[in-house]
Amino acid sequence: MPDLTNLGEVFQTDVLILGGGLAGLIVACRIKETNGDTDVLVVEKSTAGSAGGKANKGAGVMWVMDETDDVDAFREYYCKVHGHDLCDQELLEKLCGSTLEMVRHLERWGIDIKREADGRLARLEALPLWSLCAYDLDILNKLKARAVQLGVKTLDKTQSVELLTEANRVVGAVGFDLIDGTYRIFKSKAVVLATGSCNWMVSNMWFSGRGDGIAAAYRAGAELRNAEFSNFYNLGVRGSMEALVGGQFALYNSEGEYLAAKYCGDSEVDIDIGILLGMEKEVMEGRGPIVFEESEFFANNAIGASGLLFRWKRPVADAFWHRLMEKQAKYNSDTAWRPEVIPMFIGEFAAMKTDHDMRTTLEGAWALGDTNRTGSGWSGARPHPSGLRGSGLTWAAVSALLSEKSLVQYAKEAAEPKIDPEQVSAFKEQIYTPMKREGGLSPRDAIRRLQEVLTPPRFGVRKSKERIEEALVRVREVWHQAETEVTAAKDWHMLGLCSDLRNMTQCADLYYTACLARTESRGWHYREDFPARDDEKWLRWIDLKQNDGKTAISTHRIPIERYKTKPEVVTAVR
Ligand SMILES: Cc1cc2nc3c(=O)[nH]c(=O)nc-3n(C[C@H](O)[C@H](O)[C@H](O)COP(=O)(O)OP(=O)(O)OC[C@H]3O[C@@H](n4cnc5c(N)ncnc54)[C@H](O)[C@@H]3O)c2cc1C
Structure with missing residues (x-):
């Protein structure tokens, strides 16, 4: 039987967190805060805090159910309009009830949550049933610093590839160093999958989502749920790689007909599959191309162009978005007065099946954030995060909070994991x-x-x-x-x-x-x-x-x- 130390570099920990994005860093902080003795190791393919994760690339706006928001009314609306009655309503309610706790933790960790002048979280007229909060795009840097201060260990530039199992239990993972190729073997009582969703490397800002943790868990025997809802599209100007969030309210066919009235539902504030089907129909019936009218975008758009990005003073976010817009203006191939708009594929395969504590169907393995957004069931019959913008970040944060108790308890009580060197050796052969x-x-x-x-x-x-x-x-x-x-x-x-x-x-x-x-x-x-x-x-x-x-x-x-x-x-x- 091969000796583990001859096969690669061996690490041992109580909780192994794969992925150092928002979900991974938050659960790491919470475990150390509630149980300082628990060893926590975050393994990140990129660099946790700076380059890794999506939370430092987006709009930085999070969905919150504030004290005055009516959860019953929201549940009715969400389950019908967005979830199409496929929601796990109990988890949806649990999530709604945890968003303010999330805000409290973030503020405690030094994240500057932006509020309106009167101190309240933002409410948009077009989104009457829920609230939003915003932060600057340096959130992951701050969380990483906090995690390290609390004693969390991190290992960057390491790609985890397969999960190690002992019968139906996950007992670790293997992967390799992306700089020098060293084979790494992780032995752990509990393993957290926080490696994000799969976006198939199509759209540049979603480039990091490659489904690593989900596919590895599936190969190890975990169940997936709601995988058919993985087809998220935004709209984009042809030749540009940036999403035109809310652009469905500014589209015309070649005969000058306004398309939202024809293809968008009354209460749809985000993007609906109806507009994508409608655009294709228009083109197939000879009324293409579909063009975009900028003035309509600003007049009718509830979420994208309503100034949300620049409503608060956020130096990092401002610099990020202005640089992106400058690049877009410089390189965008379509500079027509009314540019052509096409469906822009994003994907979002987030199908890890979990219970309400974020346990997967494999003992010893939890899944969070973008790995289990659709698989956990609360979001119903739509891909992540259409319909409820701001819920990607919120789910990443809240799922981390919901997992912490059961994780810590398991790591305390579980038997020492046993690693099978034959399995480690077989994975090594296959990986290289x-x-x-x-x-x-x-x-x-x-x-x-x-x-x-x-x-x-x-x-x-x-x-x-x-x-x-x-x-x-x-x-x-x-x-x-x-x-x-x-x-x-x-x-x-x-x-x-x-x-x-x-x-x-x-x-x-x-x-x-x-x-x-x-x-x-x-x-x-x-x-x-x-x-x-x-x-x-x-x-x-x-x-x-x-x-x-x-x-x-x-x-x-x-x-x-x-x-x-x-x-x-x-x-x-x-
Ligand atoms: C352009 C853009 C704008 C967005 N805007 C918003 C917004 O305004 N509001 C909102 O709510 N949501 C938004 N989102 C979605 C939101 O950012 C995500 O839902 C959230 O950040 C997911 O966090 P996570 O920790 O689950 O996953 P991620 O942030 O994807 O983190 C996963 C981490 O795992 C690492 N990893 C992957 N594979 C491996 C591996 N094999 N080994 C080790 N590490 C690995 C990755 O490098 C990454 O650091 C946006 C997303 C994008 C791309």
Whole structure:
């Protein structure tokens, strides 16, 4: 039997946190605050605090249920308009009840939460049922400093690749150093997946989401839920890579017809799949291109252009956004008076199934934030975070808070983990294989092939059995290439990309597998061969699990009798 220390560098800890973004850093801080003796190690692929994570790249606006917000009214609205009755309503209520606690912790940790002049959190007229808070984009730097001060250990530039298991229990992980290739073995009583979602490397600001933790957990035997709701699109000006948030209220066809009135729901404040289907229909019927009228954008847009980005004094955010806009003005290819708008694929595969304490279905493993946003069930029939802007950050933070108690208790009581050196050795052989190939395909080319499948609206917005099956065949061809042909060309970062490729391909396969199973249309899942919602058959969640190398599908009835918001009889056909 191989000796662990001969196989790689060994680390031992009580709690291993994979991913040093918002969720990972918050849970690390909370564990150390409540249980100083617990050893916590954060392993980050990039650099925790500065480069890693998404929270330092976005709008920095978080959804909050303030004291005056009515949770019952919000639940009714959210479950019907956004969740399409597929929400775990109990978790949704738990989440609503935890957002102010999140604000309190952030302020305690020195995060400057921006408020209106009267001290209240922001409320927008167009968003009457909930509030927002904002912070500057240096939040992760501050949280990392706080975590280190509390005694959290961090290890950057280390890509975790596979989870180590002892029967049904997760007991650690393996990965490698992206600078010098050292193989790293992590032994831990509890493991937290905080590695973010999968965005398939399409849109530049979502580049870090490659599904690493989710795919590794699936391979280790964890269950996924709601994977069919992973097809998030924004709108973008052709030639630009930035999202036009709220742009649906400023679109016209070539005959000058205003499209929002035709394709957007009355109470839809964000982006609805209806506008994407409508844009495609207009173009297919000869009324393209779809163009964007800037004055409408400012007049009608509730969330994107309402000045939200620049409402507060946030020096880091201001510099970030101004630099981005300057670049956009300089390089954007379409400078027409009314530029052409196209659907902009974002993805958002966030399907780790968890309970209300964020436990996955594997003992010893928890999942947080962008890994389990859809899989935890609260957000219903739509991909993360459409509909409720600001909820990406809030979920990352609140899921971390909700996990802390059970995690700490488990780490205290669990038996010493046992690592199987044979498993560690087999993973090592598999991980470094692309490094040994003399020639072959660049992972970049294979990733491009994967993106060509995922991004066109005919595979991501308007689906059918035939097209999903075609997509699955093409995705599996890329998987075969990932397993047999790709070469890292003796470069450790390329080896990282080879691993990303496997993960992204696996996430794509699981997404289409779930899409094929749901034979109805609901929320962001639209099947032209099943255009109606079917409550009799499909008031259900779809779960996926690896079984003998194949994906086993099971469905679970929503316990609607326990929930306060009941579905209406729906007959509408889109
Ligand atoms: C442009 C943009 C704007 C946004 N604006 C907003 C907004 O205004 N409001 C809002 O609520 N939400 C917004 N979001 C979403 C929000 O930022 C995310 O939902 C949230 O930050 C997710 O936090 P997380 O910690 O779960 O994941 P992440 O921030 O994705 O962190 C995951 C971390 O894991 C690391 N990692 C990944 N794989 C591995 C691996 N194999 N080994 C080790 N480490 C790994 C990554 O490098 C990363 O640091 C925005 C997102 C983007 C991209």
